[in-house]
Amino acid sequence: MLKRYTLHSLFCVFSWSSFYSTTLFAQTFKINGTVKGSSQKPLEGAVVSLVTAKDSAFVKAAVTETDGQFEFIGIKSSVYLLMVNHLGYQKSLSTPFEVDKTDVNWPTIVLQEANKNLAEVTVKGKKPFVETKIDRTVVNVDALISNAGTNALEVLEKSPGVAVDQNGGIRLKGKSGVVVFVDDKPTYLSADDLANYLKSLPAGSVETIEIMPNPPAKYDAAGNAGVINIRLKKNVLRGFNGGLSLSYGQGVYRRTNNSLNFNYRVNQFNFFSSLSVNQNNSYQDLTIWRRYYDAAGKFNSAFTQNSYIQRNNGGNSVKAGFDYYASKKSTFGLVLNGFYNPSSNTVTNKAQVLDAKNEVTSFVEALSPTDRIWKNGSINLNFAHKFDSTGKELSTNIDYIHYQSTSDQTLTNTILDAKNQFVSRSILVSYLPTTIDIGTAKVDYVHPTSDGGRFETGVKTSIIGTGNIADFFDILDGKPSPNYEFTNNFNYNENINASYVNYSRNWKQWSLQAGLRFENTIIKGHQLGNKQTKDSTFTRKYNSFFPTLYLQYRLDSTNTHQMGFSFGRRIDRPNYQDMNPFSYPLDRFTYYGGNPFLQPTFSYNFELSHTFKNKITTTLQYSIAKNVISETNEQRGTIYYSRPGNFGQRISYGISVNGSFQLAKWWTLNVYTEYINNGFKATLYGQRLDDSRFYWAVIPTNQIQINGSWSAELASSYQSTFLLGQLLIYPIGSVRAGVAKKILKNQGALKLNVSDIFYTNQIKGDIRNIANASANWFSYLDSRVVTLSFSYRFNKGKTLNLRQTGGSENEKSRVRS
The missing domain is CATH 2.60.40.10 (Immunoglobulins)
Structure with missing residues (x-):
């Protein structure tokens, strides 16, 4: 019934637009x-x-x-x-x-040639921090001084409506389930791996960030909270052109983000390349409290643990490619990408176990070093053909992406009695290799219509295969012995086939964009057994339609007032490895496991907006999602299990305001604020969760132009108590400042900025709805960092036309290793 209604609705939209366009x-x-x-x-x-x-x-x-x-x-x-x-x-x-x-x-x-003898003419112009379009919000990264010398993840944190937690999880307007793209191509990564990748991507290599709560039908339907597309810089001039960015940051530990890119156009060829070398070192000082109760609710024991986590993350990436302009209508392209990200994390745990009288019964000390290498290689072949000068264009993209990860971990647990006397020691070592192969192919066609409209259609197929091996060994008398409780081997295969249509048109006062996407999904999972566990398999198939609609109405001829409306249906599929049923230990008291019974999340998202003079946009939002995938927590005896699960329902509604105010000729204030209610309903491990809460967030950013070469920035952020499934996160905020100086005839810049000046960006919260237990945590992060950066851009040549490449649009966001 829903599918028939959706098709009928979209048909009515197209009929409506066609009728009114001619009458x-x-x-x-x-x-x-x-x-x-x-x-x-x-x-x-x-x-x-x-x-x-x-x-x-x-x-x-x-x-x-x-x-x-x-x-x-x-x-x-x-x-x-x-x-x-x-x-x-x-x-x-x-x-x-x-x-x-x-x-x-x-x-x-x-055009007359410029007089070379004339004094140099300086053109002053500055892009706004935020631009609003019918289907997305565009953030211009270079507009903020504080983005200099940082990485892409830190840039995301400053974007309107975007929040990033301490584990790299990304939320958009209070909702999780965001898919992140880079140059219209999905990152195919889990939350942890995506955070590490974005940390290795220098902000100096990012041009814009496109925020789309309801992406158009051209984009894959994944991501119930929407899509964030990170567009990287690409030189657009003839000749040899490029840019260099160097930075050094110092918190408790050092970090550096460096990038180089160049573009060379000669005859019918355009060559481009970029290279980044980064090192991001940080720490997390995490304290956890857990209390246990009997069936009658009487307190009987407790556990406290402090974990000092030192992270050393390296990031090295390269991109190279060329475009061949076979004619003024046809272009062939090849793009190669790859990264090599080594990391070493060391976790030092100190825990104590207490009885019903709050007296210590034992101490536990744990040391867990992990060495990991996460690397990637990909190739994109693309072709575009313009049929005529009206804009008719056919484009094709073929992508192959290979990920490979190796992780070596040792977990040493030492148990002491209440008097700090040695009792026992256990050593568990693991080797965790992962491979992911992704192939995608897509064809898109654009057809402008004679009445000023634009029709788009396309098809896409993607084939994904993953292999995950987890070999665990107990070290007994100095010799390894297989541990079959944690050892496993999981293979996952997925095929998604999609097609879409999209139509857009502008009239004197109205703008319309409507689309419909169809996706067919086939997945197969195979958990190979061992001596203790039998083989298990699962297969799932489902078909879905995903409509999108955008309307914009200009109330007057000067565009002083504009009204907008958008609607979209989305899906959020589980990460590939999240359906692996086995568990593995994070420490002696905490296990992480997968869930083979995960169902995809489907959501319906609505937004109604008003824009005043293209400066202030006020948006009302409403979203309802079924089977929301989020972290769930369960206590079994002394073991705390964390695994992904489905929440029955999440309803989110509220208001947001994004504004830019020219308070003086030299002073611009950008403000984003939102007041949103998140409500969750679920039954988790026999515990009923039915709760909702409003939260308020605000991000004011002051931009000050001191003179022609000096500028400054002062900004802050605040978020009140926030509800996310079983988690209740307490208020958090920070203040940052920066100053910039143009040098080398305005082709270079020096920037100095300080993040989290008052060291307040530290997170704490409660974990609720756990049977016979309660838990909370507090975390110190390496958030106060002083960064000095230098950037320089050079160019000689004539402007080139830019062309989008990349056909994979969803799969990267779901990789987990």
Whole structure:
């Protein structure tokens, strides 16, 4: 019934748009022309901007082809100006002209070469920190000084509506289940591995962050909280161009993030590459308290543990590729990516066990060093063909990605009596190799329509195979003996086939985008047995439709007031390894396990927004999700089990405001705030959970322009008590500041910033709804860091057209090792 209703609704949307486009809304027109140099040769790469004559408001931009031609389609009746820019030439500004009854064929525009003897002209312009579009919010990373010398994960923490916990888990507007993309390609990583990868990605290599609570149908339907797409920088000029970023940060431990990228365009080839070398060292000082009760609720014992976790994470990544422009309409591309991330973590635990009188009965000391290597290699082949100047385009992407991880861990537990006398010692060693192979292929087609609309459609298939081996050994009398309680071997295979259609169009006051995506999922899991456990397998198949709808209405001709509405259905599939039924120990008292019975999460998300003068956006949101996948916790005797589980229902609703205020010529204030209620209903291990809570979060950012070369930033963040399933997280906040100086004729910059100045970004909370037990924790993090960074960009050449590559759009976000 739901599928039939969804199809009928989408059909009505398309019928509605087609009917009104031909009857009630204004006709649209086309503007085309040619740009040449003073030698009368066509100029490729000139930027042609269409602005309104009344107030110079930006409408559209186009980049000239190799023959110097440009074209605008879907233009409404009004009076406009054409502004043309090209490196090495003087800017051209046309006289006002009216678009009314026919298309406009503009006379040839001839640009005059810039006078090299004139004094250098400095063009001052600054991108806003946040831009709002019909289907996404765009964060310009370089707009914040405090992003210099940091990494991509730290940049995400400063983005509006995004929260990152101490384990790297990402939430968007209070909801977990976010899928992270890099250059329109999913990262295929679990929360821990994604956090480590983003820490190895320097902020200096990130151009923008696109936040999409309801992504368009072109994107995979995964991620019930939405999609965050990180776009990396790519030089867009002819000749040899590039950028260098170096930084050193000092907290309790040191960290450094360095990157180099370059682009070289010669004849029909465009070569590009980037390299990053990073080291992020940190610590976590974690204290856990657990109390145990009998069936009558009477306290009978307790456990406290302090864990000092020292993390040394290296990150080395490389990207290389080229585009071959076979003609002005056809382009072939090859992109190679890879990273090599070694890490070593050492956990030192000291615990004590207490009886019903709160007297110590024993001490436990544990040492757990882990050495891990996490590496990746991928190849992307892509092709794009433009059929004509109207924008009809066919693109194909084929991706192959291989992940490999090896982890060696030793867990040594020493038990002492109440008088600190030695009782016993156990040693457990493990070897945990993981391989993941992912192949994807997709085809997309874009077809602009004669009435100014845009039709998109495409198909995609992905095939994933994972292999996970866990070999555990007890060291007895100096010799290894297999431990069959933890040893396991789990293989997982998945095939997802998808297709989509999407239509968008702008009218005088309305904008519409509507889409429908279909996905077919087939999964198979095989848990190989050992001497104590039999083989087990499972197979699942399901088909789903995912509609999306965006509406925007401009209440006046000056765009002072705009209303927006969006709706989308999403899915959140389990991480590949989360369905591995075996458990493994984090320490003597805590085990982590998988869950082969996990079901996918389905959610419905609604947003209603109002934008004032493109500066203040107020959004009402409502979301309902079934079978939410989240961490669950269970106590069995003295062992605490953590594993993923399904919460029956999560309802989230609230309001958010994102605003930019020019308080003075030199002072800009950006503020994001949200007030949201999260409610959960579930039965976990016999315990009923039915709770909801409002929380408030606010992030004010002050940007100060001291003079032409000096600027500064002062920002803070605060979040009140937050409910996340069984977890209740207490208020947390921080303050950061930075200063920047342009150098080397404005091509370079020095930046100094300090994060968490007052050392308040420390997390604590309770774990609730555990049978016969209660638990809470407090964690100190290496959050106060002073960072000095240097960046430099060089370029010589002419502007190139950019083209998106990458066909894998979901699978990376679910890798777990």
